[in-house]
Amino acid sequence: MMLQTPPPSETQPEPPVLLIDVVRAKATDIDIMVNAQGSVTPRTETILVSEVSGLITEVSPAFHVGGFFNKGDVLIRIDDRNYRADVKRAEAAVTAAQMNVTRETGLAEYAATEFERSKALLHSQSATDLALRKPQLAEASSNLEFAEADLAKKRGDLDRTTIRAPYDGLIREKRADIGQFVAAGTQLAVTFAVDFAEVRLPLTDRDLPFIDLPDSFEAGRQITPVQLTARIGGTQQHWQGNIARTEGVFDQRTRVLYAVAQIRDPYNRTGKQWETPLRIGTFVDATITGRHIQDLIVLPRSVLRSDNQVWVLGENDTLLPSTVTVVRSDEDHVYISDGVAHNQLVCKTLVNNPLPGMRVRYVLDDDQR
Numbered sequence: 001m002m003l004q005t006p007p008p009s010e011t012q013p014e015p016p017v018l019l020i021d022v023v024r025a026k027a028t029d030i031d032i033m034v035n036a037q038g039s040v041t042p043r044t045e046t047i048l049v050s051e052v053s054g055l056i057t058e059v060s061p062a063f064h065v066g067g068f069f070n071k072g073d074v075l076i077r078i079d080d081r082n083y084r085a086d087v088k089r090a091e092a093a094v095t096a097a098q099m100n101v102t103r104e105t106g107l108a109e110y111a112a113t114e115f116e117r118s119k120a121l122l123h124s125q126s127a128t129d130l131a132l133r134k135p136q137l138a139e140a141s142s143n144l145e146f147a148e149a150d151l152a153k154k155r156g157d158l159d160r161t162t163i164r165a166p167y168d169g170l171i172r173e174k175r176a177d178i179g180q181f182v183a184a185g186t187q188l189a190v191t192f193a194v195d196f197a198e199v200r201l202p203l204t205d206r207d208l209p210f211i212d213l214p215d216s217f218e219a220g221r222q223i224t225p226v227q228l229t230a231r232i233g234g235t236q237q238h239w240q241g242n243i244a245r246t247e248g249v250f251d252q253r254t255r256v257l258y259a260v261a262q263i264r265d266p267y268n269r270t271g272k273q274w275e276t277p278l279r280i281g282t283f284v285d286a287t288i289t290g291r292h293i294q295d296l297i298v299l300p301r302s303v304l305r306s307d308n309q310v311w312v313l314g315e316n317d318t319l320l321p322s323t324v325t326v327v328r329s330d331e332d333h334v335y336i337s338d339g340v341a342h343n344q345l346v347c348k349t350l351v352n353n354p355l356p357g358m359r360v361r362y363v364l365d366d367d368q369r
Contacts, residue, residue, distance in 0.1 A: 042192030
């Protein structure tokens, strides 16, 4: 009976079908965005220096760290009594020199008249310069010029006892105060202008092909906008600027080229820019709007494998490797110009040891069904 029992049937089990997530490739036109970071610095910064010596007798109410001032405002006054006295002495010297010139002019005219009379009577030879008092007149004129130049210098020194703001700005550092004696060349304060702020943005050689950077010889160039963001007080703040120039050389240590973004009215003095001022020293994230490129495949960065390969779905839902040409990538996306077709399904799941031709089941992303 055991020998007559039929042998059991043998069936070949089908290999398991792996379930994966896929994304549909879409060709689109995009503006390349380049990200960078930097600190906000003033475009114009000045160290105010005293040009004369004296005691500081007056300072502006805005003369403190963080104080705003307008162009032409008086920031500091230095004791000017000695300088006013110097101006009066110089004015007296000019008056005396003018009188001397007038006297010598009259004497020269009288000498010329006398010479003409004696010449007619005695038939004498031509008059010499000394007889006509030309050297004396030239000396008097030179003394007048010297006195006038000295007066101009004294008046300039008197004017320099009042130190005025060279632009609309802000006090960054105060180095002198009322009652302090300062000598010529003493540093009084560090100020900066508030019309523009700047941010140095490092760009690698991989970023440069995608940005229209200004050159000094370009005229009427297209403006390259920059969006700046920073978290202040727990809130994300935004400011708008433009790439104004590049520094023209690669940094020897970091091998980056610095582009300089300018932001108009960073402290919102006009009240027309933004709610939160962009203070000097703020560390910001910058997004530079780059060039417009057509027909690029944008995929999640996670689909890219080693050697610039992605796994795509072929016929009968099989996995196939494809080598792609990556134009650019960022933290979230990869931009591909070749190797993946429009509407082709691309594997998002990280498969261990995938083999070409492996059959799979797939789930399409919800946002692409």
